[in-house]
Amino acid sequence: MVSVSNPETSSLVSTYRSLVPVRARRRIVRRIPVPLRNLVMHLLAAFDSARSAVVVRALGGRRNPARHSVNASLRVVRIEGKHVRAAVVKGATEWAARARNFHMVVAVLEDAEIEYFAVRGTGKDVPCVAVSSRYRGDVEEVLQIAFGLNPGYVRDASGGQLRTGASSKTWSRLRSSQVVRLTWNVCDPTGQLVFGPASGCDLEFWAESNGELAAPRPNAVVTRLQVGTELRVAEQKLFSLVPSQYHTGYARTVSDFTARLPGDHAYPIDVVYTWVDDADPVWRAGKDAVRRSLTPDTTEQLHDQADNDARYTSRDELRYSLRSIHQYAPWVRNIYLVTAGQTPGWLNSAHPGLRVVDHREIFSDPSALPTFNSHAIESQLHHINGLSERFLYLNDDVFFGRPVHPEHFFHPNGLTKFFTSKALIPSGQVTPDDLPVDAAGKNSRGLIAQQFGTVIAQKMKHTPHALSREVLAEIEQTYERAHWVTQHSRFRSPHDIPIASSLHHYYAYHKARATLGNLRYVYVDIGDALAQRRLDRLVAKRDFDTFCINDTVVPDDPGAQERMVKRFLNAYFPVPSPFELPGAEGTPTRRTTELGAAVE
Structure with missing residues (x-):
């Protein structure tokens, strides 16, 4: 040599x-x-x-x-x-x-x-x-x-x-x-x-x-x-x-x-979070005011889980989800945190790989704000300025559990992957008794059947969602009316479509721009009686690519549940990430954005 x-x-x-x-x-x-x-x-x-x-x-x-x-x-x-x-x-x-x-x-x-x-x-x-x-x-x-x-x-x-x-x-x-x-x-x-x-x-x-x-x-x-x-x-x-x-x-x-190989992922991949803290008094006051302003007809259409407190509860999961990226996904380029003017007190918002994005920066129609509907917020993610063409969308209760690679979520040629669940979308038309997630699934099924002639039945796993900005923009044009209705629903509505978490995947699949992926994943319902045992197993084995810990029902003892989750997260992710201010805890702060004064 x-x-x-x-x-x-x-x-x-x-x-x-x-x-x-x-x-x-x-x-x-x-x-x-x-x-x-x-x-x-x-x-x-x-x-x-x-x-x-x-x-x-x-x-x-x-x-x-x-x-x-x-x-x-x-x-x-x-x-x-x-x-x-x-x-x-x-x-x-x-x-x-x-x-x-x-x-x-x-x-x-x-x-x-x-x-x-x-x-x-x-x-x-x-x-x-x-x-x-x-x-x-x-x-x-x-x-x-x-x-x-x-x-x-x-x-x-x-x-x-x-x-x-x-x-x-x-x-x-x-x-x-x-x-x-x-x-x-x-x-x-x-x-x-x-x-x-x-x-x-x-x-x-x-x-x-x-x-x-x-x-x-x-x-x-x-x-x-x-x-x-x-x-x-x-x-x-x-x-x-x-x-x-x-x-x-x-x-x-x-x-x-040193040559670039066909299997190399040569394109950047960003991560997008949507985040809210229900303990913020300004945010709560705004939500209560909007809820009171709804007409009786609209209020009757809202399912109990459309505005359930469990849907907004923050147990500091975002801190640990960011740690999971730092620990197990070093290939992520930038992280975008989409909020309603909130910023966690511990967040190092000056980190060059992190940017906090206000809803007002991305909503194509500002009159749809404020919104408390995750479907509405997800419909606007592709409007984030500077976001990579291919990106991962995460809720803050989703974590990487061991080293993962871009090929878990994307093909080297840019095709996205999606991960179907064993859980099924209920049959039949949308009814007032449908859970919001089921109603959205039925609406998505109707759109896919109308355009492609196939009937979708499976829901998606609570994993990071691999998305394409181009596909999302195409969906906004193709299903213009349904997209507009979803953007303007301030709370989860029977008319919503699940754009980022489901419709994108099925639409891209039928357009030959996505494939079914394979990911080792687990969902832990922290309201379940066996939750502690399952969390202990997760820490001991660390054998899942991603996992989600969630609860859709307000617990009888919120304090005990929060302590259980905190112990688990500290044990699984003990190393702070560079996205945290050293030693900072703190409550969320209201942001002053370039769009105007502090968000109210």
Whole structure:
């Protein structure tokens, strides 16, 4: 391989390398006792701060090199039934743990001047680094030293027992493994989040023969390379995804692995929330005033759940839903919070990836405001200025439960995915006794049947909804009358259509612009007698892509229910996101918008 220099290598290390040939340096390493080698590595690390600094931001955002040093706090945790050590990192996230492991493997190989290249397309969620099998002895030796300095673990990439990387016996046992998983474990200070081999970095040994390197397993790009293929430098985030505002350094690779692939999601994806806090006295007064202004005929048409207090109750779920994005969906570009002039007191509204949007900014007819109908608000989301063409719409009681990827919700070519529920839309026409959600489903069914001749029966799961602005704008034109009626219904009405949560998906499907998706999901009714048991299972297993916790009925003991939900959310999402003001709790504040004075 023809190597290139990494811009983050320290001047001290570069000088040493320029004066001492590679083979001589390796002989020196083998002859120096391990304790002395460790001491030298400590001294070099003290001067090589540039390299370690790039990963600091990805592990919590604060520049505190101590948390990444060999003296960082270690804790014994349990991973796959085995007690192992993990570095305690404030602000730990899964994506940062993964980026950290990749970064450390790259740093070790570069410091030892062992030729490597980063690999894409293995079909795994973990990053991957490849070296020639000719260098296996050198690789094992330098990694054994590195694991002695910073405790970590190794196993066969396909599974098997987790073993300490500092032991020569470990590497002897793994000698037949052509792909190994390297892991420096990480946990957050609460111990609730532990990131082990699933967030590690794979190391492939490519067989070298007759001037050619052959991969030990398939990948989607290239599995054979000529020895001497020119290397280039690429950002590490190409191989281990981190949020756009973070930089984790560079890695060497070949040009084949830097090209855009058909399976890459090259377009931005934003998230939109609709949010309300019923504890806001200004908001409540406005809602009560509108309710009193309704005519008797209109009031009689409203179902009890059209203005149920449970529909508006905020248990601070938004804070934790945002944490779930920060923890498990680092690919999200921007977040838009659509409100009626409210802002949570804890929200860091100055964060560059977050924008609070007032209803008055998006409603095509301002006379429809104020509104207390989520169907009406959802009908206007595609009017958000600057919103990406493809975006996810979430209620604040929907959460990401483990690492997810854009392909969970969108095809690489831009087609959206939707997730049908086993729950069915009741048959027949709309009646006054219909729940608002059932009435809306029936209305949607009528529109689809009229235009496409098919009868829809299934409701949608309470998941993030993958939406297209173009499709939403087309729906606004195609079903102009129904869309206008929905926008102007101040409370949920028997005439509503569920545009964002259902109609979009069925319409796009019939237009060949959406497909049925597959998502591991669960809905927890927190009013159910078994709610606590189900929440406890969620925390213990963490095996759902997304989940929703909700209650449509006001509980007999709201305080007990709120405490149950709070305990669960703090246990599942203990790491604050950058969308929170440090230490802030607070009540919602009224916003002064560019459209006028404070919203009343």
